[in-house]
Amino acid sequence: MALIQAADDPATMQTAAGYPEVKTMKTAFKFSAKETAELRRLASRVAEIAAWPEMDRKKKLWTAHNDLKTTEPVVFIDPENGWNQIIDAKTLVSEDPLARVWEMSLKKQIFWAEGMKDDKVIEPYFDVPYSYSDTGWGLELKKHSTEKGGSYIVIPALNDYDTDFDKIHYPEIILDDEQSALLMELGHTVFDGILTVRRKNTWWWTLGMCWDFVNIRGLEDFMCDMIAEPENFHRVMNMLCEGKLKMLDFLEKNGLLALNTEGTYVASGGFGWTDDLPQKGFSGSVTTMDMWGFVDSQETVSVAPDQYAEFILPYHKRIAERFGINCYGCCEPYNPRWQYVKQLPRLRRVSCSPWADWSTVPEFLGTNYIASVKPAPFPLARHDMDENKVRQDARRAVEQTKGGICEFIMKDNHTLGDNPRNATRWVEIMREEIDRVY
Numbered sequence: 001m002a003l004i005q006a007a008d009d010p011a012t013m014q015t016a017a018g019y020p021e022v023k024t025m026k027t028a029f030k031f032s033a034k035e036t037a038e039l040r041r042l043a044s045r046v047a048e049i050a051a052w053p054e055m056d057r058k059k060k061l062w063t064a065h066n067d068l069k070t071t072e073p074v075v076f077i078d079p080e081n082g083w084n085q086i087i088d089a090k091t092l093v094s095e096d097p098l099a100r101v102w103e104m105s106l107k108k109q110i111f112w113a114e115g116m117k118d119d120k121v122i123e124p125y126f127d128v129p130y131s132y133s134d135t136g137w138g139l140e141l142k143k144h145s146t147e148k149g150g151s152y153i154v155i156p157a158l159n160d161y162d163t164d165f166d167k168i169h170y171p172e173i174i175l176d177d178e179q180s181a182l183l184m185e186l187g188h189t190v191f192d193g194i195l196t197v198r199r200k201n202t203w204w205w206t207l208g209m210c211w212d213f214v215n216i217r218g219l220e221d222f223m224c225d226m227i228a229e230p231e232n233f234h235r236v237m238n239m240l241c242e243g244k245l246k247m248l249d250f251l252e253k254n255g256l257l258a259l260n261t262e263g264t265y266v267a268s269g270g271f272g273w274t275d276d277l278p279q280k281g282f283s284g285s286v287t288t289m290d291m292w293g294f295v296d297s298q299e300t301v302s303v304a305p306d307q308y309a310e311f312i313l314p315y316h317k318r319i320a321e322r323f324g325i326n327c328y329g330c331c332e333p334y335n336p337r338w339q340y341v342k343q344l345p346r347l348r349r350v351s352c353s354p355w356a357d358w359s360t361v362p363e364f365l366g367t368n369y370i371a372s373v374k375p376a377p378f379p380l381a382r383h384d385m386d387e388n389k390v391r392q393d394a395r396r397a398v399e400q401t402k403g404g405i406c407e408f409i410m411k412d413n414h415t416l417g418d419n420p421r422n423a424t425r426w427v428e429i430m431r432e433e434i435d436r437v438y
Contacts, residue, residue, distance in 0.1 A: 011100035012089050014080050016205030018265075019101055022131040022183060027098035029182045035103075036190055038093040042106035043126065043194040049113045050124040058121045059262075062273035065405065066348070068367060073398075073438065074119040074407045075430050076270065079423045082380070082416035086111060086423065102126075102190075115420070118427045121271070123263045127200035128187040130256070131179035137243070138169040139216045156218040161232040168216070168236075170243040173203075173250060200258040203251060206268075206330070207319045209240040210299040210312065219299065226303065226311050233311055241315040248288050248322055257286040267294040267327030268351050269372040269409035277324045293323025295344070296330040296351070305337040313340050320344045329353070329372075331412075335360045358396065362403030371404040373397050374411065380426060383417035390426060394433040402437055 010020045064070040145152035187197040225233045278290030295316040329351030354376040375393045
């Protein structure tokens with residue numbers, strides 16, 4: 001089998017929900033002896049790391065942090081596309097697309113512990129997803145871009161509400177039971193005796209719906225419709241909300257949900273470790289009330305807070321009501337709309353993006369919410385990182401937010417300037433500034 005071209009290599013893909021969908025990988029569902037040996041070697045190292053005493057300490061720190069029982073900060077970095085400069089896909093042993101994805105995943109776990117040395121907990125598990133397809137909303141996402149992987153504009157598929165609205169339908173998840181079984185069998189074959197193989201799928205990243213709306217209507221029309229087509233805007237938001245709720249019903253009814261209350265990455269920063277979930281009396285059958293929920297509205301960053309409250313918040317509330325604990329926000333600054341955001345039921349984690357006013361954290365969030373504080377990623381994009389700029393940003397983040405329950409998160413890295421040291425050095429600087437202030 002020939003090696004996959006880099007542009008089509010699923011091992012290099014960064015997706016909001018984790019792995020690329022299995023159906024896109026064209027795997028043979030059978031690995032060579034060389035591939036299996038390499039995966040088992042890496043898994044053995046992951047198992048060793050997971051047994052380190054410091055991993056237990058980190059679990060306890062994240063749990064106390066998420067349960068609002070400590071003000072000791074936590075630090076986490078996910079370099080996202082920068083991983084492709086930390087782990088060169090050309091160095092992967094595996095050739096099967098799925099084996100390459102699994103190999104990359106294991107190498108990331110090892111580098112997190114040995115290289116990054118942040119507060120991510122390395123666990124002795126290997127999670128195997130379902131194989132499935134999704135029918136979508138009925139309108140094809142069309143993009144115009146001049147560079148692959150670069151910026152793009154959405155070409156509206158919902159052009160006319162009178163003629164196109166009825167084309168929208170609720171998405172349907174279609175499981176491939178045969179391929180899903182093959183995946184689990186393969187996971188057990190490779191990892192049994194080393195890591196505990198679990199069935200676990202991350203079915204969504206955000207349930208905020210704005211992303212879906214923009215993908216069928218385009219960003220400009222999405223924004224303008226709040227003024228020009230308010231009734232139709234609500235029609236679409238209601239349709240999207242009903243679709244998300246029906247998806248949650250389907251996943252619950254069919255036993256397809258998994259807890260995200262341990263080392264699962266939740267929302268736009270942080271992990272799920274908590275003693276507050278699952279709900280008391282949990283029987284083992286997961287419902288959304290046993291899970292963290294997440295809504296965001298970064299697409300409405302340029303609209304007034306009152307418009308967010310009128311056009312988005314009612315639907316966010318309906319989604320959040322389904323979950324035991326909730327998170328809000330991604331890149332949008334939370335503070336201008338905080339009077340509305342805090343109305344979300346059982347809100348616990350709030351994104352404090354680089355564009356937020358971090359000085360509002362002690363007053364607005366205090367010790368009642370987690371402040372997911374995100375210094376800007378752009379200084380890490382240069383090969384020769386400006387450490388003074390990184391330190392300045394880290395210092396401001398720590399000093400302005402002291403008095404809150406803070407996690408300091410580095411993400412949204414499209415590049416590390418071909419210098420993996422930028423990621424590890426950011427963690428060191430962040431820890432130095434935390435130690436100085438705390």
